[in-house]
Amino acid sequence: MRALARYAAKAILWFVGLTLILVIAFKWLPVPVTATMLMDENGFTKDWESLGHIDRNLVAAVIAAEDSRFCQHFGFDAEAIEQAMRENMEAAANGGRIRGGSTISQQTAKNVFLWQGGGFLRKGLEAWFTFWIEAVWGKRRIMEVYLNVAETGIGTYGAEAGAQRYFGHSAARLSADEASRMAAALPSPKKRSVKAPRGWLAAHGNRIQRRIGIVRRDGLDACVYN
Structure with missing residues (x-):
């Protein structure tokens, strides 16, 4: 039992140490690749850009679409x-759309360090x-x-990469309309059209x-920005 406890303690220390090393490193370095990219059967195209080279319209659009309290919460x-749970219960009963309650911070943590999908383990690590x-990066x-790994x-x-694909120009000069269409597609980018949205997606x-x-x-x- 003591040997097992020692192994468990060492494993925990290694995990915490590796976590801190990765988090500190990615505070300054571009994220080279993620598990989601590597597991994408379509391959992947990406092009890292600093926030200064991404139009402010896109920042505002993703906050509006994904996480309006981004600047107020500490990750959660x-x-x-609670609102997502209530709406999803109603949607399940009426056959409507299911929405998530994850913040931009949670989505970033998942996209950078983990894998897609659910489960208690993945949610706990997220x-x-x-x-x-939140504590180290800000x-x-x-x-x-x-905005670089989504x-x-x-x-x-x-x-x-998204701006070049859909609009043929840099993310540094996205119009409000272009940014909004990209943000609307983010929850399901393989299924939602950016260039020619229709119906509910266009209205969204x-x-x-x-x-x-x-x-x-x-x-x-x-x-x-402050």
């Missing part, structure tokens, strides 16, 4: 999780890495990494575009 938004990136770096299309990762993109003004007016992106 209990209010959004919470662990979310805590550390909001600006979290947003920068998120899947933006089939075999396409990051804002720059229009809602996000209107919310960009609210994000700017209320300073909901202030933590990224």
